[in-house]
Amino acid sequence: MNDESPKFARYVPGPVTDEQVERMRKLADLPDSEIDFSDIPELDDAFFEYAKQGTMYRLTKQQTTLRLDADILDWFKRHAKDGKGYQTDINKALRAYVVAQERRAAKKAP
Template structure:
């Protein structure tokens, strides 16, 4: 399970579902650690091969719009926790990409 934790936040979110989950980590203690107190041995060395293939995906600026959605749909997205507008954008992007693939015959 991938989780998202923002320093200073008291909540941990499941990245896939957006649900707030109970953390078993003493987050206050972790936040108080100095970099010299953290063991980085289990992090793989990302050499030149990795960075040569790495890509930054930027879909451009977000366009503020007004949209009308059913209340229960909005409530559901908000109940996932975190940034519900980002989640809605991801869902719309996936729909767009799937529809484009189908219409192009891929």
């Protein structure tokens, strides 16, 4: 197995048939009162007390070598909890910058 092979499989659906389109139309027109939810438990406050958002999808990380100014790297390491997580903090700072630049570019676009 080479290092560039994917770590997960992707599902690529085939074309939707006319029969499937018709079934989806019928389902979309069905009122909630006619849907059988008996096999699905209703979510209560206890569920949401322990629910966590965003645990099912993680962005793909790519390992790289990056040269940073020593004082910048030192700052992130000093501000990380127990000296750990500084790389995540650097990633967050870079992401915030990228998002800000994207927003700025979107405002300038006609």
